[in-house]
Amino acid sequence: MSISVLYGRDISRDFTAEFNFATRRIGRPGTAWDGNFNLPSDYVPKDSGQIPENVVAATGISTSLEDRVIHSMGKSSPEILAAKHGVMGQIVGGVLYPDAGSLESSVRMLLEKGLKVIPYGGGSSVNGSLMPEAGHETVSIDMKNFSSISIGKNFVRAGAGVTGSDLEAALWKAGYTCGNFPESFRYSTVGGWVATGAVGQESNQYGGIREIALSISLLTSSGRIEDINVPSQSAGTTALDISLGSAGSTGIITDVTLKTFRIPRRRYYHSYFFRSFEDGLRALQESEKLPTVARLSDETETEFAIRSNSADTVQKLFRGYLDIRGVGSGAILIVVNNEEPWKMGMSGAVYAGGIPAKMWERDRYLRPGLANLLWKAGYIPDTLETAANWENLPALYRDVKESFDETKKQYGFNGVIMAHISHLYRSGACIYFTFVLSTEFKREMETLEAARDGIIKAFLRNHGAITHHHGMGALFRPYLDSQHLDLMNRIRDPMYGGV
Numbered sequence: 457m458s459i460s461v462l463y464g465r466d467i468s469r470d471f472t473a474e475f476n477f478a479t480r481r482i483g484r485p486g487t488a489w490d491g492n493f494n495l496p497s498d499y500v501p502k503d504s505g506q507i508p509e510n511v512v513a514a515t516g517i518s519t520s521l522e523d524r525v526i527h528s529m530g531k532s533s534p535e536i537l538a539a540k541h542g543v544m545g546q547i548v549g550g551v552l553y554p555d556a557g558s559l560e561s562s563v564r565m566l567l568e569k570g571l572k573v574i575p576y577g578g579g580s581s582v583n584g585s586l587m588p589e590a591g592h593e594t595v596s597i598d599m600k601n602f603s604s605i606s607i608g609k610n611f612v613r614a615g616a617g618v619t620g621s622d623l624e625a626a627l628w629k630a631g632y633t634c635g636n637f638p639e640s641f642r643y644s645t646v647g648g649w650v651a652t653g654a655v656g657q658e659s660n661q662y663g664g665i666r667e668i669a670l671s672i673s674l675l676t677s678s679g680r681i682e683d684i685n686v687p688s689q690s691a692g693t694t695a696l697d698i699s700l701g702s703a704g705s706t707g708i709i710t711d712v713t714l715k716t717f718r719i720p721r722r723r724y725y726h727s728y729f730f731r732s733f734e735d736g737l738r739a740l741q742e743s744e745k746l747p748t749v750a751r752l753s754d755e756t757e758t759e760f761a762i763r764s765n766s767a768d769t770v771q772k773l774f775r776g777y778l779d780i781r782g783v784g785s786g787a788i789l790i791v792v793n794n795e796e797p798w799k800m801g802m803s804g805a806v807y808a809g810g811i812p813a814k815m816w817e818r819d820r821y822l823r824p825g826l827a828n829l830l831w832k833a834g835y836i837p838d839t840l841e842t843a844a845n846w847e848n849l850p851a852l853y854r855d856v857k858e859s860f861d862e863t864k865k866q867y868g869f870n871g872v873i874m875a876h877i878s879h880l881y882r883s884g885a886c887i888y889f890t891f892v893l894s895t896e897f898k899r900e901m902e903t904l905e906a907a908r909d910g911i912i913k914a915f916l917r918n919h920g921a922i923t924h925h926h927g928m929g930a931l932f933r934p935y936l937d938s939q940h941l942d943l944m945n946r947i948r949d950p951m952y953g954g955v
């Protein structure tokens with residue numbers, strides 16, 4: 457059986473030019489791959505028991521192997537690489553597709569039989585939070601039938617399984633947006649956003665899901681908790697409070713109420729070149745007013761962004777324009793701002809027009825298409841991100857790069873690492889690292905693990921978060937300090953079957 461495991465089935469943009477540019481920089485590929493989890497015909501899944509026949513019959517649980525495998529993994533690189541190597545840990549025993557009428561009775565029946573559950577949204581998470589824990593049988597609860605959307609005055613109530621693109625399509629027709637645009641927007645769901653603490657690309661203006669979500673309805677093993685729908689309250693801890701970033705461990709989110717905003721009448725696009733990434737960091741730190749989107753790329757990512765797509769006419773013209781202005785290397789900052797041009801003095805910057813920001817917007821959900829090409833050619837692309845205060849960011853950035861180079865020396869792989877600032881706050885920012893490596897097949901898993909471990913430890917050494925928006929899961933839990941681990945365990949619902 458062959459199961460496609462790469463992210464983004466419908467990415468239509470051709471990334472060949474970028475692919476060629478990247479691979480020249482990285483070096484030789486490892487072993488090519490078709491992007492499928494190829495399971496041998498005699499594959500025996502690792503799980504600890506069986507879902508009783510009468511429960512399967514009464515609830516309509518799917519026990520197909522393909523369903524079970526897909527629902528036990530997200531889109532992180534360690535999970536995809538494990539599939540390339542034909543390795544799968546524990547998988548769920550079955551998948552339930554409930555609707556609002558059947559969820560509570562089905563879950564009750566599962567719990568009576570001693571089964572555990574893991575909620576499932578769009579399966580786009582990159583933290584290992586869909587892996588079931590060994591030692592008991594677990595059922596994945598796929599929320600796709602929770603698809604209602606009800607638009608109110610400056611808020612929307614959406615079923616947990618509504619994807620970002622379906623939500624925005626409905627809101628845009630009514631003249632609204634909820635302002636959460638993660639790159640995974642076409643696949644990820646509003647329930648998944650809450651459970652991972654997602655942050656969209658326009659968070660400087662709208663905030664992340666922590667700021668946008670107003671209330672939820674949560675099904676726990678001891679009943680339903682319905683948050684009141686009010687603009688704000690101080691009446692103690694809410695279901696939303698305990699579910700933000702919970703990875704589904706506090707219960708099943710069935711509905712989410714989100715703020716809505718009038719869609720912007722106009723967007724303005726700008727770009728600036730700084731002599732160095734650190735010059736750009738200083739300028740952003742001094743900026744009083746935050747634009748809707750601001751992405752400052754380091755020198756490697758800048759070169760990649762403006763030199764790689766040789767086939768694109770607009771980009772060719774832009775490069776000609778940069779040559780005339782005597783810039784084209786350094787660190788690029790692209791800015792998109794709603795309603796009015798962004799007029800901040802960027803000390804030490806050269807203004808470079810709107811084209812790069814427009815090109816970013818054109819491809820804002822398509823870039824994983826490049827990752828797919830790299831995977832298939834035998835490379836391992838990956839991303840890790842963190843947030844830190846302004847004063848810690850320069851040292852953190854340097855330490856991550858040094859740590860990557862150190863691991864590279866130690867493990868002898870080919871690879872490149874680059875970064876950009878993706879989300880701004882008054883006190884600091886989120887810095888997002890992209891790295892690609894290649895090595896011999898049998899060393900791929902240990903090499904990726906070592907590169908990731910070195911990077912996350914550099915985050916922590918420099919007072920960064922384990923993750924800014926990718927959420928908690930098996931891949932990050934080992935880095936959580938004991939106090940916060942204890943706190944998460946205290947609010948964990950006994951029905952939760954995740955790691």
Ligand SMILES: Cc1cc2nc3c(=O)[nH]c(=O)nc-3n(C[C@H](O)[C@H](O)[C@H](O)COP(=O)(O)OP(=O)(O)OC[C@H]3O[C@@H](n4cnc5c(N)ncnc54)[C@H](O)[C@@H]3O)c2cc1C
Pocket residue numbers: 463530531574575576577578579580581582585586599616617637638639640643644645646647648649650651652653654655656657702703704705707708709710824925926927
């Ligand atoms: C290419 C790519 C780009 C990405 N870009 C971004 C980005 O820009 N910003 C960002 O924040 N993240 C990003 N992500 C990560 C991911 O898309 C987010 O974490 C997203 O919020 C996951 O939503 P999902 O619906 O796919 O959740 P899933 O992957 O299905 O689940 C994630 C976790 O949430 C839990 N969960 C899901 N639904 C529910 C529910 N109804 N009730 C309780 N728990 C639930 C699951 O049990 C699991 O622990 C990206 C991922 C990829 C692959």
